[in-house]
Amino acid sequence: MWLSPKAARSAIARRLTPKLKLRISKLRHGELAWQRSINTRPIRPAHRINDVYDARSAQASSLADVRRALEQFEVDFVELPEPSAFTPFVVVPAAQTEAALSAIARGLLAPNAEESWSLKLLDSAGVSVSPGQGEKDPSRIAAARCLRHCVAFNGRELSTPREAVTVEFWDRLEPDVPRADGAVHLPGTLRRKLTGHDLSLDYIEPAVWQHALTNGSLLRLPAPHLKVLHEPVDIVYTWVDGADPAWLRRMRNARGQVDLNFTEPSALADSRFTNRDELKYSLRSLEYYASWARHIFIVTDDQVPPWLNVSHPQLTVVDHRDIFTDPTVLPVFNSHAIESQLHHIAGLSDRYLYLNDDCFFLRPSDPELFYTGSGLAKHFPSVVPLDIDGWSPRDLPIISAAKQGRDYLLDKYGRTVTHRFKHTPHAQLRPVLEAMEREEPALFAQVAASPFRSPIDFSIPSSLHHFDAYARGKSVEGDIGYQFVDLSREDLELQLGRIARRTDLDVCCLNETYIPQEKQASIETAVRSFFDDRFPVPSSFELPSPDRSSQLAGTGSRDRTAVDVV
Structure with missing residues (x-):
């Protein structure tokens, strides 16, 4: 039987182990240690x-x-x-x-x-x-x-x-x-x-x-372009250090009171709270490729990353107590609950991106990737459809929340949807969220009071907001270069290597539902290697480390937004 070259390559690839695929990929791109020692030219200080x-x-x-x-x-x-x-x-x-x-x-x-x-x-x-x-x-x-x-x-x-x-x-x-x-x-x-x-x-x-x-060799338009957004855009992250002893005591005490018959096991998995310093590298990617952001808010449960420069003028750490309408429901360990209160942040702009710290920018972007020039938000539907069954405790929390959102649309607008959304930065409209909460206060209160992910949760900023904003004529479907990587994949290193080389992606997301204990160490090594390789230059949001100080010795001080070409 005759096979095309592409089909032949696919047939061969299916028979290779992930480790062998990785080695062939590195060989092809000159990334093996011996190749680098031969091919790498000294980086000119310039x-x-x-x-x-x-x-x-x-x-x-x-x-x-x-x-x-x-x-x-x-x-x-x-x-x-x-x-x-x-x-x-x-x-x-x-x-x-x-x-x-x-x-x-x-x-x-x-x-x-x-x-x-x-x-x-x-x-x-x-x-x-x-x-x-x-x-x-x-x-x-x-x-x-x-x-x-x-x-x-x-x-x-x-x-x-x-x-x-x-x-x-x-x-x-x-x-x-x-x-x-x-x-x-x-x-x-x-x-x-x-x-x-x-x-x-x-x-x-x-x-x-x-x-x-005769005017500086510049051809100027008579006014700002209609397609360009002129309002500021902020960034909001949620972050947790799952290894913090005080936080662990609070979480385990709350977990002991959960009805396990009504909770999907992944909602309680320790991997949900694992900290691999993703926030540090996400902030690096943000400064590399999305420096148009006006201000960055990091929402935490009485925690601050030890490496974070909290004195940075563009950064504010926000505690859960400062944004929850009813602080008596705290502590909560449910991202759906925390997300439901983000629009309460003091000083937050009307337009902001909500990011999990597992999202990373990979190439230069403009605000118009997420908003139209007229200020409408953009949302990015997933290619994966929802099943038509109702929600149940068997569903993963992200699926049950999407189904709850579908039911919300049916009840409120008499419309339905078939797809959920990509795990990208989520463009938010604060006035829309405020209107939603005024109209559905019980829904927001219910989600905020849920200590762990539950089948009756709504994913408000990353799903329900997009559905509702679209129904109100405030959001449109957008297009984004995106790749999701499940950290439990057998060929994880191969996938991360491919992402590190690609220049056609705006963002990527590294996420997992559940990771067996025996795979934790290898995944930690692979992810850390990817971070250090793809985002090696520290951001201005980090405190200087001893290694960085010695690295910069003799280079002199520079403006934080300047490219350091020394």
């Missing part, structure tokens, strides 16, 4: 990141470097207005293609350059053009993508393709060239070579071009 990393600052710095190189060699250019801070575009007249490429090569790519850059040439169809082909026929080049590589001290590159600066070469038109709308272009208009329509404009008329040249 682009080694030791202190904090912020992709937005890195992007601004890269754009400034490209502009400076073009200015230095007197190349005319205009920076286009784009809704996102990432992947900026600069337009150069096609007649100056060779001059622009020479300026980039001399300013950024020279052997003695202080930073590490790469250059990718594209034709009008977006297909790569080799340097030799481009040199032979410069008119074939429609764009040059310039990417500065920001590398951590462990060799992990933190920059992604989203931080590239694209220089496009636009044709200057002769008279009587027709426009797409049936009119005729003005002579001297610059028109894009690339055939896509993914920019804010496809051509620039002579007067507009000249005005931009």
Whole structure:
């Protein structure tokens, strides 16, 4: 029987053990120890990141470097207005293609350059053009993508393709060239070579071009773009240290009073409260790729991570007692109960993301990933449908809560749903939650008073809010690059390695329902290795450690938002 190459690879892969798959994957990507010792070039101090990393600052710095190189060699250019801070575009007249490429090569790519850059040439169809082909026929080049590589001290590159600066070469038109709308272009208009329509404009008329040249080489829109959110967005985490003796005493005392006939066992599993320092690495990922957040609130049960810089001006630790409407129900050890009270946080913005600490950002993002420019929230439905049966004690808590939410919709709006939501950061609208609580105070009180997860719980911020906000016309379905990893997988290391390499994911989630005791140590090792490899640079939300202090010795102090390129 004949098999296609893809089918043959799949057939072979099914016969390999997870350990052998992992070794082959590392071999393929040059990640085995002996390969690294041969292939790894010394990281030049010029682009080694030791202190904090912020992709937005890195992007601004890269754009400034490209502009400076073009200015230095007197190349005319205009920076286009784009809704996102990432992947900026600069337009150069096609007649100056060779001059622009020479300026980039001399300013950024020279052997003695202080930073590490790469250059990718594209034709009008977006297909790569080799340097030799481009040199032979410069008119074939429609764009040059310039990417500065920001590398951590462990060799992990933190920059992604989203931080590239694209220089496009636009044709200057002769008279009587027709426009797409049936009119005729003005002579001297610059028109894009690339055939896509993914920019804010496809051509620039002579007067507009000249005005931009004399105003800092910036083409500005007359007002902020309708698609850009202008309201602040906060971040809310919930966190627990399941190894804290005082907390354990409270939890075990409460657990001893639970009716086990009405509680799914995973709701009481110790793994639900395991602390692997996920919050530390989630905050690193947030600072790397979502530094647009205004303020971060960390909600805890009278606990503070020992590494947390509580004096940070953008961070506030909030105790359960400060947000529960009825503090007499405390203590609770149920994330559904704690989540139901988050919108009570003092000073919280009307729009905020709720994150579990097992969620991590993996590439640069904008607030518009989670909100529309008009302020509507975005939700991200899972591809996995709910079964049509009613809730029962047999269901996992996340399933029973989703079914409860489905019943809520049916009772309140006469509508139903078939899918729950991905385990991503959840975009919240505080006014919607306040309205929901005013209308259903008993529901919120019931969930808040549930000490452990129960089949009659509602998952308010991560499910019910999205259903209700959508029904009110306040939320829309969004799209997000996302991967969920079950930590109990046999091929966990293989999956984590793949995620560490991917640049097409916005976020990932590492989670488990239940982990046998005999697998705890191996999972701890795999997860810790992934964290240290993928998020190696400490954030400004951490207290300096002795190792970090020695690592930074001699580098001098820097602004916390700056890319530390030393």
